[in-house]
Amino acid sequence: MPLTPTGTRELLAKLGHQPKRFLGQNFLVDGNIVRKSLDLAGIKAGDTVVEVGPGLGTLTSALLEAGAEVWAVEKDRQLHAHLTETLVPSHPRLHLMEGDAMDFPLAGFDPVAAVSDRLPADTAGGHRTALPTKPFKIVANLPYAISTPWMDAVLSGPLPDRMVLMLQLEAAERYVAKPGTKLFGAISIFLQSAFALEPGHRVPAACFHPRPDIESVLLNLARLPEPFIFPAETKALIRACFQQRRKQLGSILRGKLAPEAAARWFARLEAAGFSAQSRAEQVPVALWRDFAV
Structure with a gap:
């Protein structure tokens, strides 16, 4: 008891x-x-x-x-x-x-x-x-x-x-x-x-x-039936985006990703209705998982 x-x-x-x-x-x-x-x-x-x-x-x-x-x-x-x-x-x-x-x-x-x-x-x-x-x-x-x-x-x-x-x-x-x-x-x-x-x-x-x-x-x-575990490097990048949550994602990630990787991810953002001008808190969970792929 x-x-x-x-x-x-x-x-x-x-x-x-x-x-x-x-x-x-x-x-x-x-x-x-x-x-x-x-x-x-x-x-x-x-x-x-x-x-x-x-x-x-x-x-x-x-x-x-x-x-x-x-x-x-x-x-x-x-x-x-x-x-x-x-x-x-x-x-x-x-x-x-x-x-x-x-x-x-x-x-x-x-x-x-x-x-x-x-x-x-x-x-x-x-x-x-x-x-x-x-x-x-x-x-x-x-x-x-x-x-x-x-x-x-x-x-x-x-x-x-x-x-x-x-x-x-x-x-x-x-x-x-x-x-x-x-x-x-x-x-x-x-x-x-x-x-x-x-x-x-x-x-x-x-x-x-x-x-x-x-x-x-x-x-x-x-x-979840198919849980997603983020790689350590991706987790560090996502944390960095939220540590500067007032800044646009483009200005944060262009200094942390290779140009080709940044271009691929921004293309995915745009396809989902977002852009490099979006801020971290606006992006849904599913898109952040794409970031890790």
Whole structure:
């Protein structure tokens, strides 16, 4: 059962732990939201689930009770020690590591290695993005400070089947923003090229301790049947376009692309009703994927 606000304060006091704002330590104290997270993710026995920042273990415990195998990474040394003492001994399906989610975005889980012992010998050393992977999901309460760079790392693949993420509303709105809006950016393109938005759930500030300043949301993302993963070089170019979003694409890309490559992409823009005078936020996701071809 999730801790109540009183129970959370008492446990934190017992541990001598002060919630760290820079780590986004707002602990969930509403059991309905925990259950909603599992429902949205469709968690069932035997699922492999990655969790970022398990904290006091509220969501982790619920995932384990549902029969999932959980891979979790916790940066806070004191909370990692607490979970190691209270959860790890009685849960062999919990793989808990101490570390930074930016260094271990999948908490040490390797979807390729998880099936490598069943691969034919001539494919075992192949390119990782082309190899079979073990299905997995991500269910996590993401700290605001790392949400976008962490998401960027996850979108480099291998991709989870589903992600149910507790996010501050501002971050979630950027991820699902539409072209032509100020919130539309590089991370919107990368995410929407690989995942579809499904119904989520608003989460009031009262569901956390300490209470955050803004509203949160459970973002529910399902992997597309044919997800697109942008190459690293293309991602860097797209980011550069949005870092200078007031400038016309022509003035940005002519200095970054070979003349032939720039001419090809501008021809595609014009065929779709845009031009070199368009700005990055005006161009739809599908055209940005053409940019990578």
